[in-house]
Amino acid sequence: MxxxxxxxxxxxxxxxxxxxxxxxxxxxxxxxxxxxxxxxxxxxxxxxxxxxxxxxxxxxxxxxxxxxxxxxxxxxxxxxxxxxxxxxxxxxPYKVEMVIRGYLAGHAWREYKAGKRSICGVALPEGLKENDKLPEPVITPTTKADEGHDEDISREEILAKGLVSEEDYTKLEAYTRALFARGTELAAQQGLILVDTKYEFGKYNGEVYLIDEIHTPDSSRYFYSEGYADRQEQGEPQRQLSKEFVRQWLIANGFQGKEGQKVPEMxxxxxxxxxxxxxxxxxxxxxxxxxxxxxxxxxxxxxxxxxxxxxxxxx
Structure with missing residues (x-):
């Protein structure tokens, strides 16, 4: 192949x-x-x-x-x-990735299911089910690791560690919300729901620029709009277009990137x-x-x- x-x-x-x-x-x-x-x-x-x-x-x-x-x-x-x-x-590039979530899915759901009600310093309400729409989109940043795993980090930790200045971070948050709103509109035009995504930013000549790829299946998760509400009501898995199906295949075959685990045969x-x-x-x-x-x-x-x-x- x-x-x-x-x-x-x-x-x-x-x-x-x-x-x-x-x-x-x-x-x-x-x-x-x-x-x-x-x-x-x-x-x-x-x-x-x-x-x-x-x-x-x-x-x-x-x-x-x-x-x-x-x-x-x-x-x-x-x-x-x-x-x-x-x-x-x-x-x-800034040393953080701006993750924004409109629905409780993927990593956020796995954390919630494990009992956590706060992710990256953002409180989540009780009683949510997997793939439920959140009351409003939440920003849950991660560190941008040169090697190994990216890790969840709060706004407060980012500022305290000096990873991004408060002035710049305020801009990154505003850009992230505006980009997610636009991405949501574009997805809806094709019968899709933008569930969550990440954005990366950098500086060029003193100005903030959006870098890397955006709204792709590697950086984002999409559900099909049609039938979403019915599937949620009946507790059925959502039809989705994202890389999550690759992760689920790996999990089902005993691999989550942890030490000692072996990638299953492809x-x-x-x-x-x-x-x-x-x-x-x-x-x-x-x-x-x-x-x-x-x-x-x-x-x-x-x-x-x-x-x-x-x-x-x-x-």
Missing amino acids: EAIKETNFSFEGQTGFYRGKVRDVYYFEDRLAVVATDRISAFDVVLPRAIPYKGQVLNQIASLNLKATSDIVPNWVLATPDPNVTIGYHCE TDEVVQGISDRYLELYEVFTGQKFEKEDYKEALQRIQQRVQENIFTTKN
């Missing part, structure tokens, strides 16, 4: 390189080129097999959403010269099933048919498009 697991380019004018969990980042003076590979991670662990077309799906959904929110906050993107590539400003059938779900999310979210990019000579294509566009793209 063809997929882009990693890239190892050497570009003219390149000043650095960083391999993240799923993206390969090439640095050039004040800008960077981000290659969305087909690697997939869960529980902060990169899984052993890449997922066909996953990188293209994430990059194209992120590109659409960054354009659709550029009136709210400036973002890092200068150009998307290839389905797997984004070129943009090299911003200095058969061709499992890999194909994950790929199909990513294509489904793309088509439901965008309302467009997904056009599969040819994997033949994909690396040469990506390399050429980065080199041609990295310095010609205007500020």
